[in-house]
Amino acid sequence: MESASTTVTIVPQQAGAEKKIRLLNVGDSLTHASVYPNEIARLLENPGNPEWKMPGTHKPSGAVERVAHEGYGGWTWAAFNSKFEPDSTKPGSSSPFVFADSDGKPSLNVARYFNERCDGERPDFIIVELGINDCFGFNPDDAKQLDTQIDGVFKHENLCAGP
Numbered sequence: 635m636e637s638a639s640t641t642v643t644i645v646p647q648q649a650g651a652e653k654k655i656r657l658l659n660v661g662d663s664l665t666h667a668s669v670y671p672n673e674i675a676r677l678l679e680n681p682g683n684p685e686w687k688m689p690g691t692h693k694p695s696g697a698v699e700r701v702a703h704e705g706y707g708g709w710t711w712a713a714f715n716s717k718f719e720p721d722s723t724k725p726g727s728s729s730p731f732v733f734a735d736s737d738g739k740p741s742l743n744v745a746r747y748f749n750e751r752c753d754g755e756r757p758d759f760i761i762v763e764l765g766i767n768d769c770f771g772f773n774p775d776d777a778k779q780l781d782t783q784i785d786g787v788f789k790h791e792n793l794c795a796g797p
Contacts, residue, residue, distance in 0.1 A: 648682035655684045656755055658704070660714065661763030665705025668696040670763070675701050689752040691730045704730050710768045711787055715742050 659671045671688065675698060678686045690702035697703070706713070706726040718740035719728040730751060735741040748756050768787040772780055 646682075650684035651682050653684035654686070655759065656687045656689055656752075656757040658689055658752075658757040658760045659763070660704045660760065662705065662709045662767050663707035665703055665763050666692070666694055666696075666707050668694055668698070668701060668703070668705070671701045671703050671705070672696070672698045674761075687755075689755060689757060691751050692725050694725075705763075708767055709764070711764055712768075714764070716740060 657674065659665050659674075665671065675686070675688065678684070688700065688702050690704050692704055692706070693702045694705075704714075709717075709726075714729050714731060716732060717727075717729040718732045718734075720734055722728055729742075731742055731744050731747045732740050733743045733746050735743075748754065765787070769783075772783050774780060
Protein backbone atom coordinates (compact mmCIF):
# COMPACT_ATOMS: atom_id res chain seq x y z
CA MET A 635 0.00 0.00 0.00
CA GLU A 636 1.16 3.51 -0.74
CA SER A 637 0.22 6.87 0.64
CA ALA A 638 0.92 10.42 -0.39
CA SER A 639 0.01 13.91 0.64
CA THR A 640 -0.28 17.29 -0.97
CA THR A 641 -0.71 20.84 0.12
CA VAL A 642 -3.23 23.08 -1.57
CA THR A 643 -2.42 26.75 -1.22
CA ILE A 644 -5.27 29.17 -1.77
CA VAL A 645 -4.20 32.68 -2.59
CA PRO A 646 -6.24 35.86 -2.75
CA GLN A 647 -7.96 36.47 -6.08
CA GLN A 648 -5.86 39.58 -6.71
CA ALA A 649 -2.53 37.92 -5.77
CA GLY A 650 -1.05 38.40 -9.23
CA ALA A 651 -2.20 41.97 -9.75
CA GLU A 652 0.54 44.38 -10.82
CA LYS A 653 3.03 41.55 -11.41
CA LYS A 654 4.55 40.48 -14.72
CA ILE A 655 5.32 36.90 -15.76
CA ARG A 656 6.81 35.13 -18.76
CA LEU A 657 5.58 31.58 -19.36
CA LEU A 658 7.27 29.27 -21.88
CA ASN A 659 5.39 26.19 -23.08
CA VAL A 660 7.44 23.34 -24.59
CA GLY A 661 5.90 20.14 -25.88
CA ASP A 662 4.62 17.80 -28.52
CA SER A 663 1.37 17.84 -30.53
CA LEU A 664 -0.69 18.71 -27.46
CA THR A 665 1.25 21.96 -27.18
CA HIS A 666 1.28 22.49 -30.97
CA ALA A 667 -2.53 22.31 -31.01
CA SER A 668 -2.41 25.31 -28.65
CA VAL A 669 -5.49 24.25 -26.69
CA TYR A 670 -3.90 24.38 -23.24
CA PRO A 671 -1.68 27.42 -23.97
CA ASN A 672 -4.80 29.24 -25.22
CA GLU A 673 -6.71 28.25 -22.07
CA ILE A 674 -3.86 29.45 -19.84
CA ALA A 675 -3.89 32.76 -21.74
CA ARG A 676 -7.68 33.03 -21.30
CA LEU A 677 -7.40 32.42 -17.57
CA LEU A 678 -4.55 34.90 -17.21
CA GLU A 679 -6.77 37.58 -18.73
CA ASN A 680 -9.05 37.45 -15.69
CA PRO A 681 -8.88 40.44 -13.31
CA GLY A 682 -6.24 40.20 -10.60
CA ASN A 683 -3.85 38.08 -12.63
CA PRO A 684 -0.39 39.22 -13.66
CA GLU A 685 0.46 40.88 -16.92
CA TRP A 686 1.78 38.01 -19.02
CA LYS A 687 3.87 37.12 -22.01
CA MET A 688 4.36 33.75 -23.68
CA PRO A 689 7.73 33.73 -25.41
CA GLY A 690 8.36 31.25 -28.18
CA THR A 691 9.16 31.03 -31.86
CA HIS A 692 6.15 28.95 -32.91
CA LYS A 693 2.75 30.55 -33.50
CA PRO A 694 0.61 27.93 -35.26
CA SER A 695 -2.78 28.84 -36.70
CA GLY A 696 -4.57 27.47 -33.61
CA ALA A 697 -2.76 29.83 -31.25
CA VAL A 698 -4.72 32.89 -30.20
CA GLU A 699 -3.23 36.37 -30.19
CA ARG A 700 -0.20 36.72 -27.86
CA VAL A 701 0.25 32.94 -27.56
CA ALA A 702 3.53 31.52 -28.79
CA HIS A 703 5.30 28.35 -27.71
CA GLU A 704 7.65 25.57 -28.72
CA GLY A 705 5.18 22.79 -29.51
CA TYR A 706 5.71 20.38 -32.40
CA GLY A 707 3.74 17.24 -33.26
CA GLY A 708 5.56 13.97 -32.74
CA TRP A 709 8.49 15.53 -30.92
CA THR A 710 10.41 13.80 -28.15
CA TRP A 711 13.01 14.84 -25.57
CA ALA A 712 15.67 13.72 -28.07
CA ALA A 713 14.23 15.95 -30.81
CA PHE A 714 14.32 19.04 -28.61
CA ASN A 715 17.87 18.22 -27.56
CA SER A 716 19.37 17.39 -30.95
CA LYS A 717 17.20 17.99 -34.04
CA PHE A 718 19.13 20.39 -36.26
CA GLU A 719 18.60 21.63 -39.82
CA PRO A 720 20.84 24.70 -40.11
CA ASP A 721 19.32 26.24 -43.25
CA SER A 722 15.65 25.50 -42.66
CA THR A 723 13.17 28.17 -41.64
CA LYS A 724 10.22 25.75 -41.50
CA PRO A 725 8.82 25.46 -37.95
CA GLY A 726 9.50 22.03 -36.52
CA SER A 727 12.40 21.17 -38.81
CA SER A 728 15.02 22.12 -36.24
CA SER A 729 14.93 22.43 -32.48
CA PRO A 730 14.72 26.07 -31.42
CA PHE A 731 17.19 25.19 -28.64
CA VAL A 732 19.92 23.70 -30.88
CA PHE A 733 22.55 25.85 -32.59
CA ALA A 734 25.79 25.23 -34.42
CA ASP A 735 28.71 25.51 -32.01
CA SER A 736 32.08 27.05 -32.90
CA ASP A 737 32.99 23.86 -34.80
CA GLY A 738 29.70 23.89 -36.72
CA LYS A 739 28.34 20.91 -34.77
CA PRO A 740 24.78 20.95 -33.40
CA SER A 741 24.70 21.76 -29.71
CA LEU A 742 21.91 22.30 -27.20
CA ASN A 743 22.17 25.89 -25.98
CA VAL A 744 19.15 27.03 -23.98
CA ALA A 745 20.83 30.27 -22.87
CA ARG A 746 21.38 31.21 -26.53
CA TYR A 747 17.73 30.41 -27.27
CA PHE A 748 16.67 32.93 -24.62
CA ASN A 749 19.21 35.51 -25.78
CA GLU A 750 18.48 35.30 -29.50
CA ARG A 751 14.92 34.07 -29.78
CA CYS A 752 13.31 35.57 -26.68
CA ASP A 753 14.90 39.02 -26.73
CA GLY A 754 17.21 38.07 -23.87
CA GLU A 755 14.31 37.46 -21.51
CA ARG A 756 14.24 34.36 -19.31
CA PRO A 757 10.86 32.83 -18.50
CA ASP A 758 9.57 32.87 -14.96
CA PHE A 759 7.81 29.56 -15.56
CA ILE A 760 8.29 26.73 -18.03
CA ILE A 761 5.68 24.08 -18.75
CA VAL A 762 7.13 20.98 -20.41
CA GLU A 763 4.55 18.57 -21.81
CA LEU A 764 6.64 15.75 -23.26
CA GLY A 765 6.94 12.03 -22.81
CA ILE A 766 4.14 10.24 -24.61
CA ASN A 767 6.01 10.15 -27.94
CA ASP A 768 9.11 8.89 -26.15
CA CYS A 769 7.15 5.96 -24.71
CA PHE A 770 5.01 5.12 -27.73
CA GLY A 771 5.54 1.47 -28.59
CA PHE A 772 7.16 0.46 -25.31
CA ASN A 773 6.14 -3.03 -24.24
CA PRO A 774 4.84 -2.85 -20.66
CA ASP A 775 5.06 -6.63 -20.33
CA ASP A 776 8.87 -6.70 -20.73
CA ALA A 777 10.20 -5.06 -17.56
CA LYS A 778 13.87 -5.29 -18.55
CA GLN A 779 13.33 -3.76 -21.98
CA LEU A 780 11.01 -1.13 -20.51
CA ASP A 781 13.67 -0.14 -17.96
CA THR A 782 16.28 0.20 -20.72
CA GLN A 783 13.93 2.26 -22.89
CA ILE A 784 12.99 4.60 -20.04
CA ASP A 785 16.69 5.06 -19.22
CA GLY A 786 17.15 6.09 -22.85
CA VAL A 787 14.45 8.74 -22.52
CA PHE A 788 16.05 10.17 -19.38
CA LYS A 789 19.36 10.59 -21.19
CA HIS A 790 17.65 13.32 -23.24
CA GLU A 791 15.94 15.28 -20.48
CA ASN A 792 18.77 17.79 -20.15
CA LEU A 793 16.59 20.39 -21.87
CA CYS A 794 15.36 21.23 -18.38
CA ALA A 795 18.88 21.97 -17.22
CA GLY A 796 18.93 25.46 -18.71
CA PRO A 797 20.85 28.45 -17.41
